[in-house]
Amino acid sequence: MAGKLLPMADDAPEQPQGGRTRRDFLLAGVRTGSVVAAGGLLTILAKAPAAAGTVWQIDPDKCTQCGLCATNCVLQPSAVKCVHTYAMCGYCKLCFGLLKDKRTGNTLSVENSRCPTDAIKRVFVEDPYYEMHIEENLCIGCGICVKGCTRFGNGSMYLQIRHDRCVNCNECGIARACPAGAISRVSVKTPYKLKTRHA
Amino acid sequence: MPLPTPGPWDRDRRRTLALAALAAVAGAAPAAHAQEQKKQPPPEFSEGYTPPMPSQPQPRMPWLTTLDVALLAAALGLAAWIGLHRRSRREMRLLGLFSVLYFGFIRQGCLCPVGSIQNVALAALGSGYALPFAAGALFLLPLLAALFFGRVFCGAVCPLGAVQDLALLWPRRVPAWLDNALGVLPYAVLGIGVLYAAAGTAFVVCQFDPFVGFFRFSGGWLAISLGAGLLMLGTVVGRPYCRWLCPYSVLLRWTAALTRWGVRITPKDCIQCHRCADACPFGAISPATLEAPAEPRAVARRRLGRVLAVAPLIVVAGALLGRLGAPAVARYDRVVSLAERVYQEETGRVKGQTNASEAFRKQATPTGELYRQALVKRRWYGGATTLFGAWCGIVVAGKLIFLTLRRRRPDYEADQAACLSCARCYTSCPIEQERLTGLRSPLRDAPEQP
Amino acid sequence: MNQNSEPATGSTSLYRSAKRSATVCALFGLIVFGLLVANTVANRTSDLVTPARLHAMELELNRNPKDEALKKRIRRLDLQVRRSFFRGQAFAGLGFLLLAGAAVGFFAFSELAARQVRKLPAPNPEAAREIEASLPGGRRAVAVLGALLGGTLMTMAVLSRHDAAAEYARLALRKPFIRQAEAAGPAGGLGPLGRAGALPLAGAPGVAGAGQPLGVATPQGGTLLQPIVAAPGGGAVTPVPPAAGPSLLKNPPVTITGVAPGGTATWPRFRGPNGDGTAGPGDYPTEWNATNGANTLWKQPLALPGWNSPIVVDGKVLLSGANAAKRTVSCFDAATGKPLWQADVPPSRPGEEVKVMDDTGYAPSTMATDGTRLYAVFVNGDVVALDLQGKQLWLHPLGMPENHYGHGASLTTYGTGVIVQFDQGSSATDNKSELLALDGTSGKVVWRIKRPSPGTWSTPIVVKAGNRDLIVCSGNPLLMAYDAASGAEVWRAEVVGGEIAPTPTFGEGFIFVANQGGNLAAVRPDGVGNVTKTAVAWLAADGLPDIVSPLYANGLIFLCTTEGLVTCVDAKTGKKVWDHDFEVMMRASPTLVGGAFWLFDVKGAAYLVEAGRSFKQVSHAVVGEEVNASPAAVEGRFYVRSKSHLYCFGKKP
Missing domain, CATH: 2.130.10.10 (YVTN repeat-like/Quinoprotein amine dehydrogenase)
Known part of the structure; x- marks a missing residue:
């Protein structure tokens, strides 16, 4: 049978006679059918709204800041980072995303600040407002600041999967580990769940 | 409702004033006040400051995924051309290297046809998931290729296969009995993969993908150790993952059995030199069968009768065991394990909370609702795991029947279902050498001499 | 793979040096691998991720907020932790590259060495007979493997014996439990006021509302449960809470x-x-x-x-x-x-x-x-x-x-x-x-x-x-x-x-x-x-x-x-x-x-x-x-x- 493809087809072994022809005919039918079915299926898929596929994202309203995002992502550091919706932020100088609730004084020194990698920078805007800027390359996605901001502040800081880093595993390590079931597939066209208003 | 709510506007402004004052003295505010202060409305800036927008780095463009599909199709075509027309082991290896580099290291493994089984299962049997085009195409293309050209996907396109193929340095034969027995495993892996995927519980095939960790330079320790172990084993045993674990191999095997043009070892007549059978590290080349069977036909027939009689029992036993094991299988599901945990907490059997039960309580879903959801899942698992057990039974029984039946083969033949299209056998075929060099093989004159 | 055109044996010296190089690559790779493991373990247990030591010091600081020496120690440890964490991450990247390099070297040299000594495939005239002879062993092995699979399911079954889940499932089906569980709300006990009960519908003189209260309080107690438990078809799979079952929109409308x-x-x-x-x-x-x-x-x-x-x-x-x-x-x-x-x-x-x-x-x-x-x-x-x-x-x-x-x-x-x-x-x-x-x-x-x-x-x-x-x-x-x-x-x-x-x-x-x-x-x-x-x-x-x-x-x-x-x-x-x-x-x-x-x-x-x-x-x-x-x-x-x-x-x- 391979003869047609081979350069030495002419002296390929004789095709066995008899009963095989019907089998070959059937098989050819099966193959043609499969190709037509597969083609049809793929055309339907390509036209479906979900064709472009999905990516993973965290629902900030469900997130409990357990910290597993920092350790369970296949990437190190994690593809999860803290995102800040400034439009929701109160711009407090005493930011509970930045500072611990129990402090000795109000300096920014490490014993007072939450972020383990010092990734949050407090930038003066105008009296008495300060912008909390997050240095994404330092952020490890531990969610400690998010916890502070959610408990004591406006909840303007929250965790999101950053798609410039995420490799979009078919089985997402952190989605599997997430105790709140907060991570789900979303359309690749709307890859973020950004907070826009007060909860 | 005739209740005039104060406009949110007024309220916010009022709070803004009060809290702006608070913020001004915030330096001295004791921590205890923190909780009362809670919402701090966004200030109105006087100096034209506009709050920055959070950046949204976009995921990989969808058309690049389509390009991957096109590349896969091209690679499949190329592998078929190399394997069936060019008949070149060297080119096959080069293509394999490319696949490892591109589909493996550059695309980092996801999505791949092996994993796509689960996407298909979830979309077809589960709910709430629509199959993306890429997943569907990745699932179908290698199967279509197998239907026409044999398992060329395994030969050089699958990065998981190619990386093992490159690692196979000192091939040793695995005893046929062991190969036969381990050949049952992929069916079981396929079953469990589909089971958990259709339930929406997990994609276990991806979770325990042994090589993707290498492609990504990171990963879970279990998967990495499994991968390292398989690669070490793979230096002497040909492609252990492909042959004894890969769930996709089951589908490929059955489609390739119907193939139109598969790998044919010798370009024309076979001179019965038996070299190719030894060259194949995967035991996919079967010699011509013996003229006379080793045992009387009646004995073989009685044995077949026994096996056929036992087969239904095996299937029923599998189904029964599946049903009995269902609760433990279902426990891998998040909702089921959570419901169990919450129930134990409610009844005081365990103390404290897990991350998950704590998160559940924060979401304020009624426990009854959780129990009901878990119950639905468990019922589904009850049926599905029974089917899974029956499936395992069918595979074991089928394999036993297969090993009891006698087949006739006049020649050395590549078993299209098991052949991985690696092109190794060509290089040892003397007739192939004749084709390449135009010289008459010395083996023609003394074919049976070892 | 050129054994077809050449005799099976290649150069002995090339074989030796290739083998030696492969060994060196393997050793190097093993060392890098070991370092990587150690590095990963260190980083995963780093104080940065699980701040046990820092946390202890913090608690101490809360007790003595004026302890300047303690503050200094905290700062020093924090700096050290961060430094080693980021150094570890940098090393992980480099280490994996080195490991990949070692692996490539090992396989390339090994392949080269193997080529020098690779023998021609040996024809085995007994192959057919051997295969026939292996059939009984094959059947036994398949039976053993089948038994192993069955054994795994059996273990699962034994594990399910004391199945707490079955218990909650029974309870979830029992009417009063739903009432308690849900009336009491997710917060659990609501104190003495949270007594479970049901509102009897007053003998309302025949206006629109003389309907039967749903499910739990009626003889058809199960109605509340039915829609989800007996969801039609494949929809019986309720995935994670947010998406529940098939769309209701195609069902015939209900009157309200x-x-x-x-x-x-x-x-x-x-x-x-x-x-x-x-x-x-x-x-x-x-x-x-x-x-x-x-x-x-x-x-x-x-x-x-x-x-x-x-x-x-x-x-x-x-x-x-x-x-x-x-x-x-x-x-x-x-x-x-x-x-x-x-x-x-x-x-x-x-x-x-x-x-x-x-x-x-x-x-x-x-x-x-x-x-x-x-x-x-x-x-x-x-x-x-x-x-x-x-x-x-x-x-x-x-x-x-x-x-x-x-x-x-x-x-x-x-x-x-x-x-x-x-x-x-x-x-x-x-x-x-x-x-x-x-x-x-x-x-x-x-x-x-x-x-x-x-x-x-x-x-x-x-x-x-x-x-x-x-x-x-x-x-x-x-x-x-x-x-x-x-x-x-x-x-x-x-x-x-x-x-x-x-x-x-x-x-x-x-x-x-x-x-x-x-x-x-x-x-x-x-x-x-x-x-x-x-x-x-x-x-x-x-x-x-x-x-x-x-x-x-x-x-x-x-x-x-x-x-x-x-x-x-x-x-x-x-x-x-x-x-x-x-x-x-x-x-x-x-x-x-x-x-x-x-x-x-x-x-x-x-x-x-x-x-x-x-x-x-x-x-x-x-x-x-x-x-x-x-x-x-x-x-x-x-x-x-x-x-x-x-x-x-x-x-x-």
Whole structure:
């Protein structure tokens, strides 16, 4: 049978006679059918709204800041980072995303600040407002600041999967580990769940 | 409702004033006040400051995924051309290297046809998931290729296969009995993969993908150790993952059995030199069968009768065991394990909370609702795991029947279902050498001499 | 692989050096691998991720906040931890590259070495016989492997023996458990008040609402469970909570009717018998004018302010009023306007300072009646019951709600009980809001369930959808339905948002809810669980109201913003049909009379607008005084509360 493809087809072994022809005919039918079915299926898929596929994202309203995002992502550091919706932020100088609730004084020194990698920078805007800027390359996605901001502040800081880093595993390590079931597939066209208003 | 709510506007402004004052003295505010202060409305800036927008780095463009599909199709075509027309082991290896580099290291493994089984299962049997085009195409293309050209996907396109193929340095034969027995495993892996995927519980095939960790330079320790172990084993045993674990191999095997043009070892007549059978590290080349069977036909027939009689029992036993094991299988599901945990907490059997039960309580879903959801899942698992057990039974029984039946083969033949299209056998075929060099093989004159 | 053209043996020296190089690569790779493992372990247990040491020091610092030396130690350790963490991460990248390099080298050199010694494939003439001989072994091995698979399942089965899950499954199916579990709410025990119970439906004299309460409290107890357990087809798989089962939208529509007490209660609560703002039967005037007396039957001054709407029962018009010092319920004769009685309701906590908004005042909530008793609720959470003669039967203080304006939602009744949507707090996760049913005769809690919503002004409606009696409540962000008898949550849809004030309504087999900051949504009432993905027919965003409740009529929904923008929306699609800006403030909810509806602006003008697919103002009327409350429309008469008077408009006999 391979003869047609081979350069030495002419002296390929004789095709066995008899009963095989019907089998070959059937098989050819099966193959043609499969190709037509597969083609049809793929055309339907390509036209479906979900064709472009999905990516993973965290629902900030469900997130409990357990910290597993920092350790369970296949990437190190994690593809999860803290995102800040400034439009929701109160711009407090005493930011509970930045500072611990129990402090000795109000300096920014490490014993007072939450972020383990010092990734949050407090930038003066105008009296008495300060912008909390997050240095994404330092952020490890531990969610400690998010916890502070959610408990004591406006909840303007929250965790999101950053798609410039995420490799979009078919089985997402952190989605599997997430105790709140907060991570789900979303359309690749709307890859973020950004907070826009007060909860 | 005739209740005039104060406009949110007024309220916010009022709070803004009060809290702006608070913020001004915030330096001295004791921590205890923190909780009362809670919402701090966004200030109105006087100096034209506009709050920055959070950046949204976009995921990989969808058309690049389509390009991957096109590349896969091209690679499949190329592998078929190399394997069936060019008949070149060297080119096959080069293509394999490319696949490892591109589909493996550059695309980092996801999505791949092996994993796509689960996407298909979830979309077809589960709910709430629509199959993306890429997943569907990745699932179908290698199967279509197998239907026409044999398992060329395994030969050089699958990065998981190619990386093992490159690692196979000192091939040793695995005893046929062991190969036969381990050949049952992929069916079981396929079953469990589909089971958990259709339930929406997990994609276990991806979770325990042994090589993707290498492609990504990171990963879970279990998967990495499994991968390292398989690669070490793979230096002497040909492609252990492909042959004894890969769930996709089951589908490929059955489609390739119907193939139109598969790998044919010798370009024309076979001179019965038996070299190719030894060259194949995967035991996919079967010699011509013996003229006379080793045992009387009646004995073989009685044995077949026994096996056929036992087969239904095996299937029923599998189904029964599946049903009995269902609760433990279902426990891998998040909702089921959570419901169990919450129930134990409610009844005081365990103390404290897990991350998950704590998160559940924060979401304020009624426990009854959780129990009901878990119950639905468990019922589904009850049926599905029974089917899974029956499936395992069918595979074991089928394999036993297969090993009891006698087949006739006049020649050395590549078993299209098991052949991985690696092109190794060509290089040892003397007739192939004749084709390449135009010289008459010395083996023609003394074919049976070892 | 050139063994075909060459003899099997290659160069011995090349073999040796290749082998040596491969060994070196392997050793190097192993060392790198070991370092990588150590590095990963170190980084995963780093104080940065699990700050055990730092945490201990922090606790110590909390005890001695002035310990400067300790602070220094913390700073030093933190710096060290961070440094080693980032160094470790940098090394991980490099290490993997080195490992990959070593692997490539190892395989390349090994391949080279192997090539030098690779033998030609050895023909094996015995192959066929060997294969035949291996068959019995193969069968045995397959049997062993099958046994292993079976053994694994068996182990699983043994593990399932003491199956706690089976127990909760049995419990989940048992009726009283659902009642307890759900009535008690997710927060677990609610103390002595959280006693589980169910509201018996009063022998309501045959009005729309004489339906059977759903599931748990009826002989067909299982009905609440059925929809989810016996979900059709593959849909029996309920994946993770948010997406539950197949869409309900293709199912045939269910009928929804209001559940009203009936009897002598002709306008028993806010928005009338069905809670949907539809006037009772009667010959209503299409115009009136209180300033010249046209169609004005009577007018009575009100002693105390209040923004609640009048209710009508047994020929009596009732409303409540309050200021900081005094709270009353007033009763007028519906026919003549004659004041019949006025009952003082002293607060449960005398002297408590109650903070309210100046405009909403101390009596914002409309009363409710079940035909035999009157119920009122005041800003401080006092629920009070009176008989029709004004005698106080009981007072149940729910406590001062935690918000800036006191309790604002109106009451509803179901059977013999009064339903209070007692929402409070500033966030859905505060776990403070509750829905309660109080027994009408005693004031005791029949059931109560926590609601995931911040404070709201919205009134619950009671409807019969299919064969289930539901209490539907708007909240932020959930529209939720509860089993009217037991209070068990039946479904929830995440479609609302913002500061919740408008009350939901219904029609065409859908519950409609509209709120500024959220959506106008059409939700099927026959789901179970989270139905956001399965029961929401459409969402729309045109002309969303912030106070005024939506009105359904003739396949259309009418929305009205406080600024006076009236929007008509198609109830099937959610598409805007028309809008009209009255350019006046409106706070009263619309009332449907025949094919048109009345709107009242705050200045005291009323407009009769045709409930059709194009805007047409039919008529105009004048109250002449500030109006914030919705009218009661009974037997051809409108009872309208203005800032300081109660008017009755109707055709003069």
